[in-house]
Amino acid sequence: xxxAFPSGFLWGAAxxxxxxxxxxxxxxxxxxxxxxxxxxxxxxxxxxxxxxxxDHYHRFPEDVELMRxxxxxxxRFSVSWSRVMPSGTEPINSAGLGFYDxxxxxxxxxxxxxFVTLYHxxxxxxxxxxxxxxxxxxxxxxxxxxxxxxxxxxxxxxRFWLTINEPWCIVDGGYFTAQHAPGIEDPALGYVAGHxxxxxxxxAVAAYRASRHGTGAISFALNSNFAYPVSDSAAGQAAAxxxxxxxAGWFGDPAYRGEYPSVMRARLGNLLPEFxxxxxxxxxxxxxxxxxxxxxxxFVRHAVGAGPMEYERIPQPDRLHTETGWAVVPDGLRDLLxxxxxxxxxxxxxxxxxGAAFADTATDDGxxxxxxxxxxxxxxxxxxxxxxxxxVDLRGYFAWSLLDNLEWSHGFSKRFGLIRCDFETLERTxxxxxxxxxxxxRNARSQNHGIEAGTEQPVRGGVSG
Ligand code: GCO
Numbered sequence: 001x002x003x004a005f006p007s008g009f010l011w012g013a014a015x016x017x018x019x020x021x022x023x024x025x026x027x028x029x030x031x032x033x034x035x036x037x038x039x040x041x042x043x044x045x046x047x048x049x050x051x052x053x054x055d056h057y058h059r060f061p062e063d064v065e066l067m068r069x070x071x072x073x074x075x076r077f078s079v080s081w082s083r084v085m086p087s088g089t090e091p092i093n094s095a096g097l098g099f100y101d102x103x104x105x106x107x108x109x110x111x112x113x114x115f116v117t118l119y120h121x122x123x124x125x126x127x128x129x130x131x132x133x134x135x136x137x138x139x140x141x142x143x144x145x146x147x148x149x150x151x152x153x154x155x156x157x158x159r160f161w162l163t164i165n166e167p168w169c170i171v172d173g174g175y176f177t178a179q180h181a182p183g184i185e186d187p188a189l190g191y192v193a194g195h196x197x198x199x200x201x202x203x204a205v206a207a208y209r210a211s212r213h214g215t216g217a218i219s220f221a222l223n224s225n226f227a228y229p230v231s232d233s234a235a236g237q238a239a240a241x242x243x244x245x246x247x248a249g250w251f252g253d254p255a256y257r258g259e260y261p262s263v264m265r266a267r268l269g270n271l272l273p274e275f276x277x278x279x280x281x282x283x284x285x286x287x288x289x290x291x292x293x294x295x296x297x298x299f300v301r302h303a304v305g306a307g308p309m310e311y312e313r314i315p316q317p318d319r320l321h322t323e324t325g326w327a328v329v330p331d332g333l334r335d336l337l338x339x340x341x342x343x344x345x346x347x348x349x350x351x352x353x354x355g356a357a358f359a360d361t362a363t364d365d366g367x368x369x370x371x372x373x374x375x376x377x378x379x380x381x382x383x384x385x386x387x388x389x390x391x392v393d394l395r396g397y398f399a400w401s402l403l404d405n406l407e408w409s410h411g412f413s414k415r416f417g418l419i420r421c422d423f424e425t426l427e428r429t430x431x432x433x434x435x436x437x438x439x440x441x442r443n444a445r446s447q448n449h450g451i452e453a454g455t456e457q458p459v460r461g462g463v464s465g
Contacts, residue, residue, distance in 0.1 A: 002443065003448055005345075009394075011071075011440075011441040012399070013399045014077070014123070015077050015078075016165065016405075017077070017078045017079060018050045018053070019406045020402075022051060022055045022058075024051045028085040031125045032124055033122065033123045036128075047304075047411075053405060054403050059428075060105060062428065063403070064106045066402075066419055068110045070434055070438045071442055074113035075114060076162075077115075078119070078122075078165065081123065083096030085124065089145065104116075104412045108157055113160065113214065114154075115162070116150070117161075118146070124137075127142065135196070140200035144206070148207045154311075155213025158427075159215075159217065160214060160216060161206045162352065163219070164221070166223040167194055167197040170197060175193050179410070188271060189270055191428075195272070198254045198283065202282035202286050203282065205218050206286075217293045220287070223353070225294075225296055227239075227244050227248060227300050227311075228297065228298070228299050229299075229300060229301065230299050231301060238298050239302035239310065242309050243298060244336075246263070246264055246309045248339065249343070252290075252343065255286045259275065290348070292351050293352055293354070294380070295322075295355070295356070297325075297327065297329035297331075297335075297336070298314065300313055322358060324407075324410070328354070328376060330382065333383040334384070334386045337384070337394065337449070346356075349393055350394075351397045352395065352398050354377040354400060355400035358370060358376075360373075360431065362429070368427035368431040370431045370433045373433040384397060399418055403417045404417035
C-alpha cells in the first residue's frame with residue numbers, strides 16, 4: 001500500500017509565545033496588547049493571564065526533550081515582538097532576542113526543524129498606545145523592520161517562516177467582537193486592521209527575500225472554516241461559496257493575486273480599503289507555501305440582509321462538538337484544502353494548526369486518557385490524506401498544541417495539548433494523544449523506509465520538492 005504521507009513529511013506541533021512563555025516581565029520584555037487585555041478585569045475567564053502560562057521561557061529545554069520523545073520533526077512557535085523590541089522599534093533587546101537564539105539552537109541540536117511565526121497577536125502595547133496599532137498605515141513598515149531583525153539573527157538556522165498568524169482571527173476577535181486584544185468593537189476599523197496586516201505580511205516577505213538568509217520559505221497562517229449549504233438550492237450553494245470566499249479568500253486572495261475576492265469588493269464596497277499598486281506588487285506571490293489552520297466548518301443558508309455577505313450559520317446540534325463549541329467536521333479539512341489548491345494552484349501546503357479542546361480528566365499522577373482528542377486527530381489526518389490523494393501537495397502537519405496553554409479569553413479552561421500542563425506545579429505529562437501521535441509519526445517514517453526528522457527541504461512556490 002502506498003503510504004498516506006510521503007517521506008520528508010514534516011510532523012510537528014505548534015504553540016504561540018503569549019500562550020506558553022510566561023516570564024512576562026523578564027529580561028526587558030515590555031507588555032503587549034495581550035498583557036493589557038488580560039490584565040483588564042472581565043476580559044478573560046477567571047482573570048487568567050499569560051504572566052506565567054507554561055513557563056516555556058524557562059522550561060524550553062525540558063519541552064524540547066519532550067518533543068524529542070514524541071519524535072517530532074518540527075516545532076512551530078512564535079517570537080514575541082515585545083521581547084525583541086520592547087518599544088516596538090529600535091533599540092533591539094538582546095536578552096529577548098537571545099532567548100529565541102537559544103531555543104533555535106536547542107531545537108537544531110535535537111534534530112527538530114524550527115518553524116517560526118513572527119506575529120501571533122502580541123503587538124507591543126507601546127505601538128497600540130502611541131499610534132493605534134494595526135490601524136496605523138505605517139505599522140506594516142514597523143513590522144517589517146522587526147521581522148528583519150529576527151531574520152538577521154535566526155535566518156541562518158530557520159528555513160520556514162510565517163509572518164502573521166490568522167489575520168481573520170485578529171480582525172474578528174480584536175475588532176468585530178472585542179473578545180480579543182485590542183478589544184475594539186467596530187467592524188469598519190476591522191477591515192482597516194486586516195488590510196494593514198496583509199500589507200505588513202507583504203513587506204516582511206519582501207524584506208526576507210532581500211535578506212542575506214532569504215533562501216527558505218515564507219508565508220502567513222491562513223485560518224478558515226469550510227462552508228456547506230444546508231439546502232441544495234442554487235441560492236444555498238451560492239451562500240456557501242460566498243462564505244468560503246469571504247473567509248479563506250479575504251486574506252488568501254490578496255496574498256496570491258494582490259486583490260480581495262470580487263464578491264467581497266462588490267458586497268463590502270468602501271469598507272474594504274484599496275491596495276496601492278506597490279502593495280499589490282508586493283502581495284502577489286507572497287506565499288511560498290500555503291499554511292492552513294483548520295478546526296471546524298460551517299453549515300450556512302442564504303439570508304437576505306444578514307450582513308453584506310448575506311449568509312447565516314445554522315447550528316448542527318446532532319454533531320459532536322469540542323469544548324470550545326466547535327462542530328467536529330473532518331471532511332471540511334479535505335474540502336478546504338481542495339478549494340485552496342484549486343484557487344491558489346502550484347503551492348505546497350502545510351497544515352500549521354489542527355486540534356481540539358476536550359475536558360480532559362487527569363489521574364493523580366497527571367495521566368490523561370484523552371480518547372476524544374485521539375479520535376479528532378485521527379479523523380483529521382485521514383481527511384488530510386484524502387486531500388493528498390485528491391491532488392493537494394500536502395507536506396506537513398502541526399498539531400495544536402504541543403502543551404495545554406492559555407487559550408486567550410478562555411484562560412486556562414480549554415486544554416488543547418498533546419502534553420498536559422498542570423498550571424499549579426507546571427509539571428508536564430504526555431497524554432494518551434501524545435503517545436498516539438508519536439506512534440503515527442513512527443509508523444509513517446517506517447513506511448517511508450525510516451526517513452529521519454530534519455531532512456525535509458524548505459520549498460518555494462512549489463518549485464522544489
Ligand atoms: C487560533 C490560534 C491559536 C489558538 C487555537 C485554538 O487559531 O486561534 O492560532 O492560538 O489557541 O487556534 O483556538
